[in-house]
Amino acid sequence: MSQKDVELAGKIARLISHFPEEWQEYQDWLRDIISSQSVLEKHHPTWQTTLIFRWRLFYFVIYVAGVIFFNQLLKKLKSFFWERGSWKAGIFSQRYAIVTQPILLDRYRYILQRTATLLAVAELTLGGIAAVTGILLAFYYRPTALGAYESLTMIVNEVAYGTLILSLHNIARNALIVLALIQIVVMFLGRQFLPSWLTGWISGIFLTLTAIGLSWSAIVLTWEQTGFWRFKLELSIVASIPLVGSALRDILSGGGGISSITLQHMYTLHSYVLAIAAILLSIIHLTALIFQEQNWKPEGTRFSFAKLCSESPSHEDSASI
Structure with missing residues (x-):
């Protein structure tokens, strides 16, 4: 030393x-x-x-x-x-x-784990906002080479509150990435990578990757020069992956160059596959953190389905009422 x-x-x-x-x-x-x-x-x-x-x-x-x-x-x-x-x-x-009382076990870790749960709630909220605004945008968006840019221009200029909806969609999408990355750090500092937090830890990592994938798949959907050339560059990077690179590039682009087929593929990946995965992972992630957080509470205050059912009125009591 x-x-x-x-x-x-x-x-x-x-x-x-x-x-x-x-x-x-x-x-x-x-x-x-x-x-x-x-x-x-x-x-x-x-x-x-x-x-x-x-x-x-x-x-x-x-x-x-x-x-x-x-x-x-x-x-x-x-x-x-x-x-x-x-x-x-x-x-x-x-x-x-x-x-x-639950904090006395380890105050510092409890604060971080509580923060992780609150961040999970915020992530689910942002995912819901992005999903709702995405559905509203889908009513007018056309995933074709001739209609993508024009449809977005129409949404901004002609559709009522179109600019607000598009802005909310973009803000929620980017904020989801930021919160997901912050939560990974919070969970690491709170030692939530231990086996007892396995479900929350793994779902949090996959949620972060899914949020990044959502942002990446939206690059070319605006059909602007910046997004077009950036996506073309990243396709060449994907093609450089050994063994599966060329096949993966053809799947994403639809074969050949970037065209309407590419837009349709990326639109499907963005709006259906990744969006649904993000919502499901957000729910799983939040549920895992909430149930794990019950371990920090005293025995009498922990949530239990059996206790909830035992406290519900019986059929006989309902009939007598």
Whole structure:
């Protein structure tokens, strides 16, 4: 281990030691990172060992800093309400115990997992907006070489609220990509790549790829010069894939050059295959995160279909009413 790495680890340890509770909880993690340096040196070059070691330190600092920040925030809030009077403090203490009970397991991870669930809700909402506006655009759009550009021009200039609908469709499509990428990072930081989050993790990755595919398949649908030449360039990149490149290019373009058949193929891929896949993946992804989030709740507050059925009125009670 280089002298710089030793000094860096020492500075991090001294900084976190100012917070005794967090230092007591996470000091073993820091020791494991430092002790793993010797193992890395046996299997990796020096530059790669240094890179891995510093990345682990960086992740450790980000993780612990989030925990410290949230703990300090809770302490400030509790002291603030405590100073407002004993009866208010009593109410706050009860709410504090109820609300933070699932968070006490690991506050930082809970926040990230909760954020991932909220992002999944936003993704499903954006997918719904893109689907609805896409259906409205499909009433007027013509996927042909002669009609694509003219139909879009008509939508913008002649159809009522056509510009708004087209703008909403494009914004929802691009925002879905941004949120999907952000959620992948959030799920990674929240350790949602573990086996217990397998369904949510895999569906999130495929949702991100599907959102990118939706944007890519819409390149040529406007039938403008920029989209035309960009799509032609990307078709040549697809054709360079070993073994299947030429066949895949012919499937996308319809064989030969870019023509009305290409527009019809990309329109079908965009409007039916990828759009339906994005909606289904959004639903699966959100459902997986919601059900997994139940594990953070106390036993009495978890959602259960059996409990829901047992609480429903029986047929005899309904008849008597």
